[in-house]
Amino acid sequence: MSGDIALLLGARVADALARMDVAITPSEALIRPSGRAGADYQCNAAMSLGKKLGKPPREVAQAIVDGLDAPEVAASEVAGPGFINFTLRTEWLSDRLTSFDDRLGVEPAAEPRRFALDYSSPNVAKEMHVGHLRSTIIGESLLRLLRFAGHEVVPHNHLGDWGTPFGMLIEHLSETGWSGDHTITDLNGFYQEARKKFDADPEFADRARLRVVALQSGDAATLALWKDLVEESARHFAKIYELLDISLTPEDVYGESYYNPYLAEVISEMEAMGITSISDGAVCVFPPGFANRDGEPLPLILRKRDGGYGYHVTDLATVRYWIRDRGMTDLLYVVGTPQAQHFQMVFAASRMAGYLGPDNTAVHIGFGTILGSDGKTIRTRAGGSLKLVELLDEAVQHATSLVASRSSLAPDDQVAVARAVGLGAVKYADLSGDREKDYTFTWERMLATDGNTSVYLQYANARIHSILRKAGDTARGPISLAEPAERALGLKLAQFPAAIDAAVAGYAPHKLCQYLFETATAFTGFYETCPVLAESTPEDVRRSRLALSALTSAVLTKGLELLGIEAPTQM
Ligand code: ARG
Numbered sequence: 001m002s003g004d005i006a007l008l009l010g011a012r013v014a015d016a017l018a019r020m021d022v023a024i025t026p027s028e029a030l031i032r033p034s035g036r037a038g039a040d041y042q043c044n045a046a047m048s049l050g051k052k053l054g055k056p057p058r059e060v061a062q063a064i065v066d067g068l069d070a071p072e073v074a075a076s077e078v079a080g081p082g083f084i085n086f087t088l089r090t091e092w093l094s095d096r097l098t099s100f101d102d103r104l105g106v107e108p109a110a111e112p113r114r115f116a117l118d119y120s121s122p123n124v125a126k127e128m129h130v131g132h133l134r135s136t137i138i139g140e141s142l143l144r145l146l147r148f149a150g151h152e153v154v155p156h157n158h159l160g161d162w163g164t165p166f167g168m169l170i171e172h173l174s175e176t177g178w179s180g181d182h183t184i185t186d187l188n189g190f191y192q193e194a195r196k197k198f199d200a201d202p203e204f205a206d207r208a209r210l211r212v213v214a215l216q217s218g219d220a221a222t223l224a225l226w227k228d229l230v231e232e233s234a235r236h237f238a239k240i241y242e243l244l245d246i247s248l249t250p251e252d253v254y255g256e257s258y259y260n261p262y263l264a265e266v267i268s269e270m271e272a273m274g275i276t277s278i279s280d281g282a283v284c285v286f287p288p289g290f291a292n293r294d295g296e297p298l299p300l301i302l303r304k305r306d307g308g309y310g311y312h313v314t315d316l317a318t319v320r321y322w323i324r325d326r327g328m329t330d331l332l333y334v335v336g337t338p339q340a341q342h343f344q345m346v347f348a349a350s351r352m353a354g355y356l357g358p359d360n361t362a363v364h365i366g367f368g369t370i371l372g373s374d375g376k377t378i379r380t381r382a383g384g385s386l387k388l389v390e391l392l393d394e395a396v397q398h399a400t401s402l403v404a405s406r407s408s409l410a411p412d413d414q415v416a417v418a419r420a421v422g423l424g425a426v427k428y429a430d431l432s433g434d435r436e437k438d439y440t441f442t443w444e445r446m447l448a449t450d451g452n453t454s455v456y457l458q459y460a461n462a463r464i465h466s467i468l469r470k471a472g473d474t475a476r477g478p479i480s481l482a483e484p485a486e487r488a489l490g491l492k493l494a495q496f497p498a499a500i501d502a503a504v505a506g507y508a509p510h511k512l513c514q515y516l517f518e519t520a521t522a523f524t525g526f527y528e529t530c531p532v533l534a535e536s537t538p539e540d541v542r543r544s545r546l547a548l549s550a551l552t553s554a555v556l557t558k559g560l561e562l563l564g565i566e567a568p569t570q571m
Contacts, residue, residue, distance in 0.1 A: 003107040003497030006031040009041055009070065009086055016067035022049065031086075033495065039077075039085035040491060046082040057082025093490055094479045097551060104555055106497045108150030115146055115153045116322035119334040120241075120248055123160030124233040124255070125169055125187040128240060128388045130370045130378055131336050137430045138367055139334040140246050140564045141509040148562055149504045154328065157237075157248050158318065159255030161230050163310070167212030168194040170225050171204065180228055184236040187229065212308070216260065230255070240388060244423060245564060259317035263309045266317050267302045275352050281305035287348030290341070300345045312346060319350040323360055330361045332507065337366035337436060365507050368438035370430075378441050396422035398443050402455070407571055420566035421447070421455055427565050428454035432513035452517040454565050457556055460520040462571040464553040467532055468546065477547035480540075485529045489522040489548060496555050500562075509563055516559040523552045 010026030017024055030044040046064065050057035061078040068076055074089040096105070119139020122132040139155070146153045172194035182190075197204045214222040234250060241248050267283060270276050276283050284299035292298055302313045322328045333343055343364035350356040372378040399422030403414050425446040432452055433439050449455050481487040492515075499515035502508065531537050532545040557567040 002109070002501050003105045004501050005072075005088070005494060006033070006041060006498060008072070009043070012068060012070040012073070013043055013045065013064055013084075015069065016064050017049075019067050020063060022053070024049075033498075034085060036085060038087060040088045041086040043084040043086065046084065050082060088491070090481050090487060093487070093494055094481045096494055097490055098478045098547070100493075100551060100554075102554070102558075104496050104551075104558055105494065106148065106500050112151050114327060114329045115151055115332055116326065116328040116330070117143055117146070117153050117155045117332045117334070118158050118318070119143070119155065119332075120237070120246070121158040121160070121335065122233075122237055124230050125165075125184075125191050126160075126233075127184050127188050128237065130388065130391065133388050133391070133426075134336070134367050134370065134430055134435075135334045136241075136244065136246055136248075137427050137564065138365065138435055138509065140244075140248075141427075141431055141562065142332065142334065142365070142507055143247055144562045144564065145500065145504050145509065145512070149500060154322075154326065155248055155252050156254040156322075157252050159230070159234070159253055159257075161226075161233075161255035162215075162257040162260060162314075164208075164212055164308070165191070166215060166226060166229070167210075168198050168208040169229065170215065170222055171208045171211040172197060173225060173229075174221075178225060178228065180232070182232060184233060187233060230257075240392075243392060244427075245566075254318075256311075256314050259314050259321065260309075262317040262321065263313050266313060266320060270302065270316075270349075270353050273353060275349075276302065285349045285352065287345050287352060289348065290345055298345070300349050312342065315342070315346045316349060316353070316355065319346065319362060320353075320355040323355060323357070329359065330363070331356075332363050332365055334365045334367070337368060340364060340366050363507065365435070367435040371438050371440045373440060373442055375440070392423065392426065395426045395443075395446075398422060398447055399425065399455075402447055402449075403571065406449075409570060413570075417568050417571050420568050421458060421571075424454035424458060424560070424565040427563060428457075428513065431509040431563050432517075434510055435508070452513065454560070454563075457516055457520050457560060458565075458567055459571060460523055461553050461556040461560075461567045462569060463527075464523070464549050464556075465569040467549055468553070470533060471542075471546055474543065474546060476543055476550055478544065479547045479551070480544045481548075482541075483526075483530050485522075485526040486545070486548060489519075489526040489552065492519045492522045493548075493551055493555055496559075499559075503562075512559055512562060516556060519552065519555055519559075523549075 007026045009031045010029035013029040013031070014024050014026050024045065028045065031041050032044065034040060034042040043064070046057040046061035050060045053060060058078055058081065061082040061084050065076045065078060065084060072088055072092040073086050075087040077085045079085050117139060120132060120136040122128045143153050143155055169191050173190060198208055211222060215226055234253065238250070270285060271283070276285055279299050282299070282301050282305050283303040284301050286297045286299055290298040300312050301310060303309060319331060322331055335343070347356065347362045350362065356362055370378045396419055400418040403418045403421055407414050407417065409417065429439065429441065429446045446453060447455055449459060479490065481490040495515070499512050503512040526548070530545060532542060532549060537545070560567045
């Protein structure tokens, strides 16, 4: 049991059915929170069961209600074509909330999995762009969510640090001289110079190709320069990770180069299995089900005609490494949707090769593009592709004026709050929509103080802290849920485990965002109708309301933390 009340009720329904010799699982009981006044949950299973058993659904529903043994349920009632409405016992609900510890009702996974999580994964000698920002933010949230849910997660950063571009860049730098200590913008510039030279000068292009060979065969001077480039870039990435409070460390770097020693082995293994073929001189696999526009089977190229290895085979090696060598059970890749087909083909080929077994899953966690207000991929005013640091700086600037206009804090104390608000807004904008969709980036919407934004949640949480501060160390609890607004908030808080379940199951942080927004809204409803600190509020009611407020803050704070967002206690 995960702590989700719907699953608890599902187990009760399953028990009732088992007594009638009908076997279903708790989740097959199809219990959902109810939208109806008076009902807390609804069971939708009787319709399909009716069909299966050849009985009218209402009759099945009534039999479930009659056979139900559920101490947490105050009332259950058949409605419509065969729904069952459940109302929870209010006292059961308040006892449950009173018993919450810092896990807030979330029980650790009964069968923990071992996830390898590929996220961020920028390219060496290139500036991180907003696509990497999305991967970084979404990946970080999944890391935190999966760990909180009780799974083991090993993050890894698949740096683009290998292959043809580096032959070009290293050749260029060794010809013009490399002194080290550059900004990432310099590296970006060197890379573009190298690219130009490569396109214009065939002799340089030949030398660049020889450099790739030198790099791959471990030539010392070439490798030394390469290492400098990688380390310098990694330092720039680390700065962004620190700014954004991202868990990735240098130890988590498993760049493309890491898999280089495995590539020949992967190919000869797959050749020995007889699943490869030669096409146009290249060694390929043709996983079934993939075709180009003309209906011809699509190859996954393992080794190019010139003997070079590419992006595809490197990812086959990642699958083999994390499953076989590191004993992971599930592989997650947080990468933009344009790479969807690449991953589908890699996963299919991995199944053919047995690198992925029946108990393993591999999931491409795709995400859409960030659009500017013109509906096109977001750019700087000058028209260049937007740099991450610039975007984050701008976010903090906007937040600084927002905070200044509302805060009673001393200017010095506003600095940290503005950072939390600005960076939180960028993260939340990334996380609060269905990740597969593109989204439009507008400061006004991201920093709106009401609506489904992080600022709204942060202010709600800070308001609660201010109430708790005013109350001093007045003892809190036990919780009672006498007023409708108290009960509505209490029910929401008790649904935190379900929100975590949903976000984890779908790798969908936006489900947690939606839940937090609803929780903050329920708190507003409560706060408007249920005075906490007023003179007229009786002592026991005040203690209960303080406890309910504190619990709301705990849920908002934990939820934001799982999204990688700070929750200041004073704004
Ligand atoms: N470096 C790649 C890019 O910027 C992303 C790598 C994603 N991970 C992977 N295993 N292919 O597009």
